Amino acid sequence: MHIICAFENASRLRKVYRRGDKPYAVMIRDLKTATKYVDISELERKHLTSPQRPIVLLHKKAEAAETLEKVSPGLGNLGVMLPYSGAHLLMFHYLKADGVIMTSANPPGEPMCIENAKAFDLGLDLYLMHNRRIIHRCDDSVVKVNSGSTNFTRKSRGFVPIPVEANHNHFVIGVGAQWDVTGSVSRNGEIFLTQYVGESQQYPTLQYLDDAVHHLMGLLGVKYVEAIALDKHPKYSTRIVARRLAKELGAELVETQHYHCHAASLKIDRKVSGPLVCLTWDGTGYGDDGTSWGGETLLADFSEYKRLTSLEGIPLLGGDRAVVDPKRVVTALQLKLGREATMASPEEEDLYSKMLDKSVVASSMGRVLDAVSCIIGVCCKRTYEGEPAIKLEKWLEIGNPRFEFELEFAKKGEVEVAKTLPMFNQLMDLKIMTERDRADAAASFVKTLVGGLADAACSDAESNGLKQVGLSGGVSFSGPITAWVKKTVEGRGLQFVGHERISNGDGGISIGQNAIAGARLGWFRRTRGC
Structure with missing residues (x-):
């Protein structure tokens, strides 16, 4: 309707x-x-x-x-x-x-x-x-042509349940993440996607996910399931559906890491059989260290992955409150840099100063883009998912990257960390007077950041004897960002791998979950002689 x-x-x-x-x-x-x-x-x-x-x-x-x-x-x-x-x-x-x-x-x-x-x-x-x-419900599908390829921002009516070739022959169900949820069912070497379900915080949507998975199982004649794949985030509502299905079907629960799933979904999409160096950028995902990720470069196979590069962490003042209020992200950056908190009252600044070292830290490209959007005056209040970053895209398209920014990396354990704080300091020092200045400043900052990360990913690929670099996650829906990454990768003589058949965003997570769980089932049986 x-x-x-x-x-x-x-x-x-x-x-x-x-x-x-x-x-x-x-x-x-x-x-x-x-x-x-x-x-x-x-x-x-x-x-x-x-x-x-x-x-x-x-x-x-x-x-x-x-x-x-x-x-x-x-x-x-x-x-x-x-x-x-x-x-x-x-x-x-x-x-x-x-x-x-x-x-x-x-x-x-x-x-x-x-x-x-x-x-x-x-x-x-x-x-x-x-x-x-x-x-049965079925929302309209949404597509975007991005750097000459088709991206599904929502894959539903008309395009499901068309299967994609799986990396395994197991019977697995994936239940998605928290937003833009879909389910997946694998059978006979193929993975089938449910229609788009949506945000899973409300009980009726969880019931819809359960119904959609059962409906797809019925269409495919699947009665036996070996594993239910779910996101590692302990508070994601889809875990309720996963546990319910596991109990009903007598299946094993397999937890999967959010960004590993993005990389795995891209490998399935583009039929990449071996390891892939993949830039995985979005707003929020549960990290292995308990922090919020979202700006990661992974070396990923289906059964395992290694985190190569990450963004410098930004404190989220008030946790999820900072996600809907980018001014809090900007204030956290200003406090970290020892600058005046221009977007907070004196009372708020005092409170935020006390919260700073106790807040959840996010290495998220989505939060970086939110902060840039707010600093240049495009959007400082989120009324829908991704709004500040989505509104920034228009400014990136028209901007001339004429300002000089420098991206540096520092080693933290085995991970290279992209130092964004100095770049934000540079951005805040700029005298942005006109709309043209705003667009040029944003384009300069973002092009330097994503180009530097893409260049580092190319070096990682070369050092591992690989010839491809991938890009996945909701940030890759941005036309300018994808174009800058693609140009950098191809300029290094490597192949850029982007989505074409599976959603770049969380709508493709359930397929990545399915692929990872299937690979792990196969590994488990091989190592135990089953």
Whole structure:
């Protein structure tokens, strides 16, 4: 089910559904009309007009920016899809509008409605119902063309349950992480993905995940399962589903490390059989040392991995509060650098100073991008997942990296640590006066950082006799970041490996979990002569 809304009523819809600045997707009546609002490449056109009819993230045209600002605030792109059902075609036959907002019919944080009675609770102005029963939910798929390749920001309707070749022949279930959750089921050397489930904090979503996994098992005729793979994070809600499935099916529980799963999903996606040096960048993941990771370079095979490089840790003042309030991240950086806390009151500064050495530390690329976004004045308050970093992308695209930054590394045990504090000190020293300055400063900082990490990854690959460097995790949805990494890798004469069939983000975690658990089952049996 969808909620449909006119462009001009976007603000009203946001208020009713407490959506903050989260962008809406739109349905445009036809391809020709869509070109009035967005730029469309040949590959993007193929996706828009394909039988799967996904939402495609497209660059807004400058002349349409004002019209679309309330639909996707602060962003350079817009999610667009074309009509794919008879009801959609009838709607546009009678409507004069070029397009409408199309969003899933569900209360915030809960699964999409599939029953008419539940839909009536949404309090909309008009309803178009039918007498066909909806058996199973399935959200619209979302794709983005990134450096010439297709990335799935959400893989669902039209694309599941198309299998990918597995690295094992075991019967395994993966239950995903915490956000952008999917499940996976392996059978006969293939891994099948469930449809997109979403955020797992709410009980109805956990039940949806359980239902989706059982539905997929039924479709595949899978009754016997050897292992349930889950994330190591002790507080992830999906662990509840994993334990329930393990008890029901008599299966072994296999814990997997979040960033190892990102690397494993990329290896499955691009059929990389041997070890891979992989940059794994996102917002949050549970580290082996109990800290929050998110800016890691791994040397990964399916059964094991080694952490090669990481970002310097940033204290998260108030833990998860800092994730939704980037000003806390900036304040932590300022306090670490001995600078004035310009984004905190005197009372807050005193409190934060006491919290600084007791706070959870994050080596997260997502938090670094949040801080840059806030420092240059793009976004200092998160109303949806990844917002500050996502809004920063537009500024990275238009920025000229003309400012000089220097990235240094320091050894900590066996891990090379990228020292971001001196770079932040440089950024805060810049006299940023105009919008052009802001864009150029952001592009200079981020290009230096990701280029330096990519260059180090190339050296790691060469020292291990490898010819490929991969990039995975939610940060890799950023067009400029992926382009800078790819250019660095190819400039060193190595092959850049990015996602094409499996989601870069946490939507692909369950496939990585499945691959790792299957590999470990095989290793366990070989080492014990089973």
